[in-house]
Amino acid sequence: MANKRDYYEILGISKNANDEQIKAAFRKKALEFHPDRNKAEDAEQKFKDINEAYQILSDSEKRSKYDQFGHAGVSGAGTGGAGFEGGFGGFGDIFDAFFGGSQSSSGRKSSYRGSDLEYPIRLTFEEAVFGGEKAITIEKLFQCDLCKPTNCSNCNGTGQIKRAQRTMFGQFTQVVGCQTCNGTGQSFDTKCNKCRGAGRYKDSKNLFVTIPQGIDDGMQIRLQGEGEPGLGGGASGDLYVLVKVEEHNIFERSGNNIEMSINLNIPTLVLGGTITIPTIQGEENLTIVPGTQSGQVFRIRGKGIVDVREKNKRGDQIITVYIKIPKKLNKEQRDLYQKLQMITEDDTKKSVSDWLKNKIKDTFS
Numbered sequence: 131m132a133n134k135r136d137y138y139e140i141l142g143i144s145k146n147a148n149d150e151q152i153k154a155a156f157r158k159k160a161l162e163f164h165p166d167r168n169k170a171e172d173a174e175q176k177f178k179d180i181n182e183a184y185q186i187l188s189d190s191e192k193r194s195k196y197d198q199f200g201h202a203g204v205s206g207a208g209t210g211g212a213g214f215e216g217g218f219g220g221f222g223d224i225f226d227a228f229f230g231g232s233q234s235s236s237g238r239k240s241s242y243r244g245s246d247l248e249y250p251i252r253l254t255f256e257e258a259v260f261g262g263e264k265a266i267t268i269e270k271l272f273q274c275d276l277c278k279p280t281n282c283s284n285c286n287g288t289g290q291i292k293r294a295q296r297t298m299f300g301q302f303t304q305v306v307g308c309q310t311c312n313g314t315g316q317s318f319d320t321k322c323n324k325c326r327g328a329g330r331y332k333d334s335k336n337l338f339v340t341i342p343q344g345i346d347d348g349m350q351i352r353l354q355g356e357g358e359p360g361l362g363g364g365a366s367g368d369l370y371v372l373v374k375v376e377e378h379n380i381f382e383r384s385g386n387n388i389e390m391s392i393n394l395n396i397p398t399l400v401l402g403g404t405i406t407i408p409t410i411q412g413e414e415n416l417t418i419v420p421g422t423q424s425g426q427v428f429r430i431r432g433k434g435i436v437d438v439r440e441k442n443k444r445g446d447q448i449i450t451v452y453i454k455i456p457k458k459l460n461k462e463q464r465d466l467y468q469k470l471q472m473i474t475e476d477d478t479k480k481s482v483s484d485w486l487k488n489k490i491k492d493t494f495s
Contacts, residue, residue, distance in 0.1 A: 137182075141183050143155045156188075159180045160180055240313030242361040244357050246370060258347075258375045261340075263341065264338070269332060270369075271331065272333055273329070277322040280317050281317065282308060284309075284310035290308060291307075312361060344438035348373065349438070353371065356369035386434050387448050388435060388446075390448070391452060393451075394451050394453065399418065399422045403418050414447075422451060424453040425452060428451065434447055
């Protein structure tokens, strides 16, 4: 606090100065040190100090506290709220807030990019794997092709409205976007049967969407420029086709691999053999090795899904085999199973006995 300069000294006025003298001093100092006018290195800091001093001394309550207690009485009051650092993004904002407008304008018309659109699409498992084309119909806005744009009568085609305003610094011109044409400078015929003066109208459009091979559930396809048209010469938006892939009754996708499970009878698992299984590319032979256990996994290379981003990569087909226990047996089957049971009974008892012994040993060890 002790290092801060006196507010009266900053504005170059006496402690008895009235409101008009404070305003006049502020006007003079602010114009002198505004960074847009003064390129000295310390101009920015001086402009901040001038602004802070004016906020305190132009407010009778704050000025009274400052006169009594100095900077301690108004700590934070000069730089918060409407101050330079507390509520503005730069010097132009200060001029806008205090004096009602900026000093210059770029003079550009506004243009707006059209809105992006989304369209959900459902694909079968096979359509997602192999790709292709899918016809869709969307509703969207179109640029009117009947009436041609003319200059907006409110802004004379400039897209901006200039407003002159007198302040303590003199007269300033404030430039704002034209609300009639949204700053585009364009106007359309209100008698047009298609757009009724909006410049755009709603209609449907048929499109063919190219489905890339290997696309997955939740991915999206971007159709550039198929969104809604822009305003004031702005670019059209894009159409995003959101993909939902239906489940398959046999196959399940895992990345680029295709998974499936099959149930095999006991003799095939015990003795082995060759079976025919379905793949997404057709039937394939799978060799079951003798002694295959329930839950064992087999892999057929290259029978999965093409990578949607790297076409030279393809996944595999993963087959998990499980044992199929028959619920009903005919007499011949029952006789065979009973004979097998008698043959393997000693082995079964020994296996169970060994298991119990190991279990007891683990429990008391």
